[in-house]
Amino acid sequence: MDEIAERLAELERLGLSRRLRMISGPQGPTVLLDGKPVLLLCSNNYLGLADHPRVREAAAEAAMRWGVGAGASRLVSGSMTIHRRLEERLASFKGTESCLLFGSGYLANIGVIGALAGREDVIFSDELNHASIVDGCRLSRAQVVVYRHRDVEHLDWCLRRHGAAGRLIVTDSVFSMDGDIAPLAHIAELANIYGARVVVDEAHATGNVGPDGRGAVAAAGLEGEIDVVIGTLGKALGSYGAYACASDETIQYLINTARSVIFSTAPGPPAVAGALAALELLQERPHRVGRLRSNARALRGALADEGFPVAPGEMHIVPLIVGGERDAMRLCQQAIEQGVFAQAIRPPTVPAGTSRLRLTAMASHTPGELRRAAGILADAARRIGVDPHDMIAPEPEPLHELQEIETALVRAERVERAQWLQQVGQEDRNEVGAGRSGEPYGAAAEGPALFDFERDSSPAKAA
């Protein structure tokens, strides 16, 4: 057996082998999977705009007017009016001065992170950030410190221990595999205290959360305050491509330094025009966002009624954590046979031992379809010998109001401490851990684990 065949066999043995499944038709609530109709519960076409008639027409019209391809990087063969129009619209939607399009969300993350951090700098990255952020961190050659998922105390501690000139905090806003939200207000506060820049990836938030779907940054009241807000056009905006929203100066800097803009062909006119039409629809008729939320609530309620450990709420991403890779695959296959398509998600996308079905509600589902899906998933689980009641409960939901008030007090305390530290001109290096309770964090003496190249195939490696 040659090396590639051996590696494939190894993936098969570990229950980690992947294959492409054939579907027919657009990403609607129902698709034909290998010729069989199934309810689609794993698409990121959250608002149902990927196949909306106005979006299709806009893409077709743009193809007729400008052609299909952009020809080259915009720095080489020129920027098209349709690029500029979408950028202006996105900047105003996100409340920033300016915007820059990228070929995809993956390219946006590696381009932006690489432009903002280099060898001399330190990046602070949430342990459950998307793989494109992880790869952006790797490519930047900066030192990478991985902080515990959504743990602002740990982030504070990490920031204090790594006093480099250039600090960059990077986080998803809505986490792609768990559907929970980053503590953005606290992160922005810490960034202020420590003089760090912040990049937030709104791939799963834009169009879905916050006022009129403007995202989690807007929901936290931080519009215009985050250094770079990234998002994709490939999910709620129903198309393909991505954007970074920031100040004029930062966008000029990205045009000059983000390698995935400089060295990659610009997004094609049909994709850009399709996203522009989707954004217009979202702004004209924000009721779609409300429908997505009520569908998310309906899906969560129906799953809880079937015994799954799913918290009530309005978040459209709902993980059913099975644990083992093979069990997740068996549940996925069984559900398909019974008429529900929810892809199993395994390492390296999620940490080992937390393989899951990642369910996504769409605005285009009916509540009846979601109830039917929940019933089928519960039956499928029992058929493979898994009781929904015994499944692993996801992490608790984000901070509620009382905790917010409490942390506001802690925050004020931190500002005072930072001011004092500045006055005495030193970092309090002797203070180990310094969580609110004063407890040390694990291997405190060695500091947090630096980025581990294997992190995405193993459980959390933060210190």
Ligand code: PMP
């Ligand atoms: N960021 C996050 C959080 C994502 O979930 C994804 C896609 N799954 C991306 C970035 C990449 O976006 P795109 O699909 O446009 O490359």
